[in-house]
Amino acid sequence: MSKTILTLKKAPHVPLEAEVLTPDVFAPLGHAEIRALPVVLGKRQRRLDDFFEVEGAGGEDIEIHGDVGRVKWIGREMTRGRISIFGNAGMHLGAYMKGGTIEVTGNASDWIGAEMRGGLIRVGGNAGGQVGAAYRGSLSGMNGGTILVGGTAGLELGMRMRRGIIAVKGVARDFAGLQMKGGTIFLMGGAEIRTGAWMVRGTIVSLKPIQLMPTFTYACAYNPTFLNLYAKLLAGLGYALPLDGAYRRYTGDTSVPGKGEILVWSPHPG
Numbered sequence: 001m002s003k004t005i006l007t008l009k010k011a012p013h014v015p016l017e018a019e020v021l022t023p024d025v026f027a028p029l030g031h032a033e034i035r036a037l038p039v040v041l042g043k044r045q046r047r048l049d050d051f052f053e054v055e056g057a058g059g060e061d062i063e064i065h066g067d068v069g070r071v072k073w074i075g076r077e078m079t080r081g082r083i084s085i086f087g088n089a090g091m092h093l094g095a096y097m098k099g100g101t102i103e104v105t106g107n108a109s110d111w112i113g114a115e116m117r118g119g120l121i122r123v124g125g126n127a128g129g130q131v132g133a134a135y136r137g138s139l140s141g142m143n144g145g146t147i148l149v150g151g152t153a154g155l156e157l158g159m160r161m162r163r164g165i166i167a168v169k170g171v172a173r174d175f176a177g178l179q180m181k182g183g184t185i186f187l188m189g190g191a192e193i194r195t196g197a198w199m200v201r202g203t204i205v206s207l208k209p210i211q212l213m214p215t216f217t218y219a220c221a222y223n224p225t226f227l228n229l230y231a232k233l234l235a236g237l238g239y240a241l242p243l244d245g246a247y248r249r250y251t252g253d254t255s256v257p258g259k260g261e262i263l264v265w266s267p268h269p270g
Contacts, residue, residue, distance in 0.1 A: 002059030004034060006052040008066025008087075015090065016041050016051060019073035021062065023081025023100060029058035060100075069109060075102045078119070091128070094121045097145060110154065113147045115140065116164070122148045122237075129154030129173070132166050142166075142183065148237060158185045161202070165230075167239050177204045180260060184230065188239065199253045199260035207242065207265045216252035216262060221269065223247060245269060 004026055017040040026034060035049035060081030069088035079099040088106040097116040110128035113121045114135055127149045133156055134141035141161040152170035159178040167186040176191045180202040190208030223246055231241040247263040
């Protein structure tokens with residue numbers, strides 16, 4: 001498989017919009033055509049090679065080297081292939097994604113996987129706010145796929161998500177699972193406050209004690225069998241899910257009213 005390697009020449013002084021950075025765009029192009037792809041800096045259209053050294057012809061495997069924390073829309077609407085970013089990534093990484101894989105060794109900014117429908121996004125470091133969320137005014141966030149965050153996550157994780165999996169190893173900030181409509185969120189490091197606010201459906205699993213809102217009602221303590229399937233899947237991705245002990249189940253958010261659930265793991269049954 002042909003590989004295209006991009007190396008950032010110099011970080012842009014304002015955000016660079018580069019939604020052309022996807023395997024779907026690169027695959028049929030030659031080296032010269034990739035270098036000439038349009039990107040937008042502020043109000044001006046520029047060429048991709050104004051900002052990146054380009055090696056190789058088009059293919060479904062893209063490597064990006066350098067701190068692209070100011071480069072937006074990488075992997076937008078991608079359906080196939082792989083993007084590997086060796087450094088930080090900017091806003092809207094993998095937005096509207098339908099397939100393929102994006103891996104980031106560093107941190108990533110806000111709106112990772114916003115309204116995505118499929119594929120896998122893995123961030124080695126910290127994530128910004130609105131991971132897998134719905135854009136303002138939209139009724140639905142991510143509707144499929146998997147997002148893995150090795151560090152912490154910002155505000156409104158999984159806001160209005162309908163399907164898919166989000167797993168965060170570090171602490172998630174306020175409003176994790178805000179207005180959640182389905183899917184599953186795993187909070188390996190717990191969360192701050194207002195977890196599951198206005199939650200309608202879906203499941204939030206926390207491996208650390210969290211402060212729950214009074215609109216969530218305790219139901220029981222048990223070990224859900226469906227978590228066995230998630231445990232096998234997540235173990236293959238480097239995320240361990242305990243199956244011993246017990247999960248305390250809370251339902252809500254009753255202020256909606258909602259039928260979601262928050263499962264809080266305890267090392268001791270009962």
